Amino acid sequence: MAGLADVRRGIRWGLRHGLVKRAMGQRMKAGEPTAALMIDPAINADPFPHYDDLRARGRLVDNGVVLNTAHHDVALAVLRGGDFGVVGGPSGRAPAAFRYAVKAGGRGPLGPAEPPSMLSTDAPDHTRYRKLVTRAFSAKAVAGLRTRTEGIAAELLDGLAAAGGRADLIEDYASLLPATVIAEMLGAPLDMRRQFLEWGAGAALSLDAGLSWKDFSRSERDIQALQDWMTGHFEHIRRHPGDNILSALVHAHSEDGKLTEDELTSIAMLLLAAGFETTVNLIGNGAALLTSHPDQLAVLREDPSLWPNAVDEILRLDSPVQRTGRMARRHTVAAGEPVKAGQAVVVMLGGANRDPDVFTDPERFDVARKNAGDHIAFSSGIHYCLGAGLAKMEGEVGLRALFDRFPDLAPAGPPHRRPTRVLRGYDAMPVRLSPATISA
Numbered sequence: 001m002a003g004l005a006d007v008r009r010g011i012r013w014g015l016r017h018g019l020v021k022r023a024m025g026q027r028m029k030a031g032e033p034t035a036a037l038m039i040d041p042a043i044n045a046d047p048f049p050h051y052d053d054l055r056a057r058g059r060l061v062d063n064g065v066v067l068n069t070a071h072h073d074v075a076l077a078v079l080r081g082g083d084f085g086v087v088g089g090p091s092g093r094a095p096a097a098f099r100y101a102v103k104a105g106g107r108g109p110l111g112p113a114e115p116p117s118m119l120s121t122d123a124p125d126h127t128r129y130r131k132l133v134t135r136a137f138s139a140k141a142v143a144g145l146r147t148r149t150e151g152i153a154a155e156l157l158d159g160l161a162a163a164g165g166r167a168d169l170i171e172d173y174a175s176l177l178p179a180t181v182i183a184e185m186l187g188a189p190l191d192m193r194r195q196f197l198e199w200g201a202g203a204a205l206s207l208d209a210g211l212s213w214k215d216f217s218r219s220e221r222d223i224q225a226l227q228d229w230m231t232g233h234f235e236h237i238r239r240h241p242g243d244n245i246l247s248a249l250v251h252a253h254s255e256d257g258k259l260t261e262d263e264l265t266s267i268a269m270l271l272l273a274a275g276f277e278t279t280v281n282l283i284g285n286g287a288a289l290l291t292s293h294p295d296q297l298a299v300l301r302e303d304p305s306l307w308p309n310a311v312d313e314i315l316r317l318d319s320p321v322q323r324t325g326r327m328a329r330r331h332t333v334a335a336g337e338p339v340k341a342g343q344a345v346v347v348m349l350g351g352a353n354r355d356p357d358v359f360t361d362p363e364r365f366d367v368a369r370k371n372a373g374d375h376i377a378f379s380s381g382i383h384y385c386l387g388a389g390l391a392k393m394e395g396e397v398g399l400r401a402l403f404d405r406f407p408d409l410a411p412a413g414p415p416h417r418r419p420t421r422v423l424r425g426y427d428a429m430p431v432r433l434s435p436a437t438i439s440a
């Protein structure tokens with residue numbers, strides 16, 4: 001017999017995902033392409049032609065529920081515009097179904113994008129949270145982490161070399177590199193990395209709309225486990241503070257009263273989840289692009305100063321975060337397009353990054369592309385990714401070290417895409433490490 005907790009979870013799922021899934025399923029059957037983009041797993045494998053289709057249909061396309069854009073200038077106007085706020089924030093503009101879900105089904109565990117997450121709060125709360133952690137991610141702080149990141153990459157590559165001629169590049173390298181860096185920055189135990197990655201994979205599902213009951217249950221279970229661990233870890237930190245971000249946040253809560261308990265948990269969970277679940281996709285997507293474009297790898301060998309540009313080009317062409325959303329606070333105009341108050345806009349970051357008005361021949365992978373850095377893979381405006389500098393440094397160090405050590409790295413079977421739609425990357429990538437270089 002289902003307990004009360006299961007019934008409440010069922011209500012939360014029904015109102016937050018079941019209804020969306022049904023509404024979008026009906027629109028998908030009626031041929032509405034944005035609905036398919038939102039829920040059809042088949043499109044997930046290659047969403048790019050669908051973004052092109054969306055872009056051709058208009059600058060802001062109304063699917064009856066939300067507006068959608070894959071145009072770079074409209075995306076920028078929405079993300080930077082003061083007339084837009086986050087969806088589901090504490091501003092009281094959360095969609096009705098979300099509000100009823102909390103009323104009838106209770107709050108559920110604190111997901112990485114749930115209020116009061118930085119991702120789903122507007123100023124002034126957002127400004128207060130961001131101020132507490134900005135310094136740890138500054139350009140100076142990231143530059144100070146480069147040597148250690150190179151050391152971590154070298155250790156992991158030693159492990160790959162020692163394991164013989166085959167590896168799973170995601171499990172054995174792309175996930176562990178950023179996971180180790182963020183665990184050290186936060187002061188989280190390194191022996192928990194694989195567990196964090198497992199919980200993080202469940203938490204990542206929660207970013208998608210229209211989840212199945214099975215995925216929703218898994219995501220709530222994993223988020224709860226992560227949250228429970230985090231609460232226990234705060235107790236440990238209170239007794240043994242260190243020189244790390246979590247200690248500073250716990251101090252801001254317990255000593256300075258600058259953060260409530262929920263805010264503390266939410267910021268810590270977001271940093272951990274973002275550190276574990278995003279850069280892995282940059283490294284994985286980059287490895288896939290470079291092994292399938294040996295000519296571009298040759299360009300980088302010829303001119304290694306192009307590596308930072310190559311990382312931007314990877315972020316542009318196969319963006320690890322494919323979309324985000326905003327809601328209009330009042331009637332407004334975005335890049336010449338009218339938007340009504342309360343209207344939600346889905347910004348297809350991955351589609352805007354292939355807008356031919358900005359990127360010539362947008363499907364081409366060109367590590368020397370002059371304006372590769374004009375991508376919006378890290379979003380824009382006040383929510384511009386806090387970890388962008390860190391992620392770019394990790395991507396550059398990680399990919400460069402990998403191809404320097406194993407220049408003949410090649411696929412040893414088809415890679416497998418992760419099932420998430422907002423986050424785009426691989427969860428398995430079998431590779432062959434050339435025998436000539438294993439012992440190098």
Ligand code: HEM
Pocket residue numbers: 118119120130182270271272274275278279282319320321324325377378379380382383384385386387388390391392
């Ligand atoms: C390639 C890797 C990454 C990508 C593509 C990425 C992408 C993004 C995007 C698109 C947003 C903004 C979403 C929106 O506008 O609604 C964002 C926000 C954020 N990211 Fe990242 N991210 C990456 C790595 C990281 C890392 C390593 C961290 C740090 C641990 C991090 C921490 C954050 C935080 C805290 C926010 C919220 C910022 C705010 O709301 O003010 N990210 N990221």
